[in-house]
Amino acid sequence: MASGAPFRFHKMHGLGNDFVVIDARESAVAMDAARARAIADRREGIGCDQLVLIEPSATADAKITFFNADGSLAESCGNASRCIAQLLGGESRVETAGGVIALIAEGEGATVDMGAPRFDWDAIPLAYPVDTAVLPVAWDELEAPIAVNVGNPHAIFFVPDTDAVALDRLGPLIEHDALFPERVNVNVATIESPQRLRLRVWERGAGLTRACGTGACATAVAAIRSGRAHSPVTVALPGGELVIAWAPGGTIRMTGPAAHVFTGEARGL
Missing domain, CATH: 3.10.310.10 (Diaminopimelate Epimerase; Chain A, domain 1)
Incomplete structure (x- = not known):
């Protein structure tokens, strides 16, 4: 325009x-x-x-x-x-x-109540009915993801080493897969302890980012729901850490920093 x-x-x-x-x-x-x-x-x-x-x-x-x-x-x-x-x-x-x-x-930060996560296949949404706790699909070494909607759709893969995954290559393939009619955010996570995990995210429409708040929420929920972790969970992303608290049946609370860099005026855009 x-x-x-x-x-x-x-x-x-x-x-x-x-x-x-x-x-x-x-x-x-x-x-x-x-x-x-x-x-x-x-x-x-x-x-x-x-x-x-x-x-x-x-x-x-x-x-x-x-x-x-x-x-x-x-x-x-x-x-x-x-x-x-x-x-x-x-x-x-x-x-x-x-x-x-x-x-x-x-x-210098905030706590956000992100609402309750959704797990039904049509709430993610997926293209067809399937158990969202273990999707029977794979892309190279990334397999059997968990699907969660936390206001937007996420697929979560738990892997031995998140840094070893070629997310810049696999992320766009998964994001645009026909299984996800509204595309999907792609999360690869490594459990370090029951209350700490490492995470990298290919963000739908943005690509690799240093941090993704909804990705941290979705991944923590998936880890808690599958018995891999206990609330609250510290999620370590390339840009820093977030703390996610969630109990089944409740809403997700995310706590972390936020920074104001500068204020400006734009012309010609």
Whole structure:
């Protein structure tokens, strides 16, 4: 699309997963996939993993829309949600495409109640009915993933060494597999102890990222549900650590840092 009116933005990150956050609660900012891609471009735009648009909500303190770097929409983003918590301050509730979530700003970070995970095949969603606790599929050494929806879809693979997996090659193959009609986030995790795991994520629409909050949530839930770990679980990502707490039948609570880098104004995007 042609460039729109100038807009102010915040550059923020959670564990290196970086965002352009536009607060459009008082002055509307037109946004679509093409403009989001242009803003996210690291050579000719501002550069980010996701663009986050804050707008007024009739049912919560704000409405949040997440755009991936490729312009596609994401239902949820855990690291960005902590950044939003820092911007809004105190306790707040925000409306997302994945549901209403609760935020609590805490010091230099935040705790986010991400809601309850979903396990039904059609809630992931998958292309056909199958047991989401052990999907009977494989891509090279990655096999038998667990599928979880935590506001967006995730496939989790538990492996002996997450660093040994060629995620840059296998991630896009799995993301775009016909089994996942809305594509999928791909997580490879190694259990280090019942309360600690290492994780790398190929993020749907963004690729390899230093951290993925919803991936940490989905992987911790999968580890707890399958008996590999106990709540709370520390999830170590390339960009840092998150703490995930969940009990079956309850909601997921994610705690971790969020950083405000700078505020700017963009023209010609």
